[in-house]
Amino acid sequence: MSTRVTLLGSTGSIGTQGLQVIAAHPERFEVEVLAGGANTRLLAAQAARFRPSLVAAAGGTREELTAAIAAAADDAGVTGYVPEVVVGEEAATIAAGAPTDVVLNGITGAIGLRPTLAALRSGARLALANKESLIIGGPIVKDVAAPEQIVPVDSEHSAIAQALRSGRADEVRKLVVTASGGPFRGLDRAALREVTPAQALKHPNFAMGRVITTNSATLVNKGLELIEAHLLFDVPMERIEAVVHPQQIIHSMVEFHDGAVIAQLGLPTMLAPIALGLSWPERLTDVETPVDWTQAQDWRFEPLDDEAFPAVRLAQQVGAAGGTHPAVYNAANEVGVDAFHDGAARFTDIVDTIEQVLQRHDDARFDAHTVEGVLAADAWARDEAAGLLASA
Numbered sequence: 001m002s003t004r005v006t007l008l009g010s011t012g013s014i015g016t017q018g019l020q021v022i023a024a025h026p027e028r029f030e031v032e033v034l035a036g037g038a039n040t041r042l043l044a045a046q047a048a049r050f051r052p053s054l055v056a057a058a059g060g061t062r063e064e065l066t067a068a069i070a071a072a073a074d075d076a077g078v079t080g081y082v083p084e085v086v087v088g089e090e091a092a093t094i095a096a097g098a099p100t101d102v103v104l105n106g107i108t109g110a111i112g113l114r115p116t117l118a119a120l121r122s123g124a125r126l127a128l129a130n131k132e133s134l135i136i137g138g139p140i141v142k143d144v145a146a147p148e149q150i151v152p153v154d155s156e157h158s159a160i161a162q163a164l165r166s167g168r169a170d171e172v173r174k175l176v177v178t179a180s181g182g183p184f185r186g187l188d189r190a191a192l193r194e195v196t197p198a199q200a201l202k203h204p205n206f207a208m209g210r211v212i213t214t215n216s217a218t219l220v221n222k223g224l225e226l227i228e229a230h231l232l233f234d235v236p237m238e239r240i241e242a243v244v245h246p247q248q249i250i251h252s253m254v255e256f257h258d259g260a261v262i263a264q265l266g267l268p269t270m271l272a273p274i275a276l277g278l279s280w281p282e283r284l285t286d287v288e289t290p291v292d293w294t295q296a297q298d299w300r301f302e303p304l305d306d307e308a309f310p311a312v313r314l315a316q317q318v319g320a321a322g323g324t325h326p327a328v329y330n331a332a333n334e335v336g337v338d339a340f341h342d343g344a345a346r347f348t349d350i351v352d353t354i355e356q357v358l359q360r361h362d363d364a365r366f367d368a369h370t371v372e373g374v375l376a377a378d379a380w381a382r383d384e385a386a387g388l389l390a391s392a
């Protein structure tokens with residue numbers, strides 16, 4: 001039987017790769033819903049090709065989206081296809097709650113929180129790439145999610161989920177999350193002050209969206225991923241560590257009580273984690289090319305440089321503190337990333353600003369158990385970060 005799929009952020013890096021997996025397995029999947037942001041043209045072309053019953057967009061008007069889909073269908077020689085359309089701020093949340101079997105959340109940022117909750121409430125499986133929604137929503141997301149309803153798509157967490165299928169969760173001693181180290185691995189703080197947005201967008205292994213690529217460069221992505229692992233696998237923050245592994249062949253590891261370590265490995269592509277998110281608990285065939293063991297391999301591991309890249313140390317504190325600290329960390333970062341790309345901040349300002357906003361944050365003022373409380377903390381942190389960056 002065909003699995004109905006909803007893709008949130010279908011026009012992004014995760015979304016387009018999700019459609020690639022679906023296109024390679026037409027007997028297995030049908031696209032039920034597509035939701036994008038501002039790229040109406042691509043969304044319309046995707047709709048004409050995959051013919052979902054609902055198409056949603058954050059940007060543009062209903063008339064523009066309807067006309068773009070009609071034009072794209074015409075170009076593709078498709079007749080009689082007229083989907084339901086919805087546009088605006090709430091569009092992705094409406095799309096996430098529509099009847100389906102699997103929701104792949106590939107939206108970037110805190111904006112993904114309401115769609116994540118809507119998907120979980122619909123009862124569909126949630127293939128979660130939008131790590132920010134789990135990280136900021138913490139207890140709210142976990143309360144709404146049924147056991148195993150969330151399947152991680154983030155490569156490191158997919159690796160850990162796969163490694164845990166070979167052992168029992170109560171046997172786990174620690175989780176080891178691998179990090180590429182980003183394009184600036186080896187630079188000191190003085191050199192990091194001078195790096196440019198174009199340099200920050202040159203990830204060593206993956207082609208991803210602007211925010212996550214910048215986060216990889218600051219190592220905020222790794223900080224977020226430690227919190228994500230803590231929430232997904234119920235392992236305390238102090239038993240989750242990061243190690244730099246520039247080749248990103250080992251996607252992450254689980255160390256068990258007896259000292260045995262199970263790692264999941266493969267070439268650095270997102271196709272396997274996305275495919276597994278869509279088909280969980282089954283594996284699809286021939287999703288990616290395995291490592292070629294006839295060739296010599298050279299894999300390195302090195303410790304994090306916490307002095308030049310303090311983002312992970314900060315995230316460890318934030319994850320352990322819980323409450324609205326993760327929402328504040330994430331929101332300040334999102335503001336810093338935008339400011340850096342707008343030429344209004346230096347690279348090092350991003351994490352410096354997160355640290356300063358955290359110092360000013362009073363968790364007691366916000367309720368981490370309601371969406372409104374989390375979003376109030378998020379809005380407060382954005383204001384603080386913007387103010388600090390403007391006065392820098």
Ligand SMILES: NC(=O)C1=CN([C@@H]2O[C@H](COP(=O)(O)OP(=O)(O)OC[C@H]3O[C@@H](n4cnc5c(N)ncnc54)[C@H](OP(=O)(O)O)[C@@H]3O)[C@@H](O)[C@H]2O)C=CC1
Pocket residue numbers: 008009010011012013014015035036037038039040058092105106107108109111129130131132153154155206207208209210211212270
């Ligand atoms: N890319 C990767 O390999 C990986 C990504 N992730 C995570 O997956 C998520 C997506 O990353 P990535 O695909 O790289 O990001 P992209 O920037 O490539 O894509 C983001 C998607 O979100 C859409 N979007 C933006 N704003 C809204 C909105 N208000 N409502 C609905 N959709 C919106 C964009 O639409 P549009 O472009 O039309 O404006 C786009 O489709 C992030 O949380 C990231 O951390 C995790 C691991 C790997």
Ligand SMILES: CC(=O)[C@@H](O)[C@H](O)COP(=O)(O)O
Pocket residue numbers: 154155156178179180181182206215216217219221222270
């Ligand atoms: C593909 C993926 O999951 C990304 O999160 C990627 O792994 C980034 O890795 P680094 O943040 O270690 O550069």
Ligand SMILES: [Mn+2]
Pocket residue numbers: 154155156225
């Ligand atoms: Mn990752």
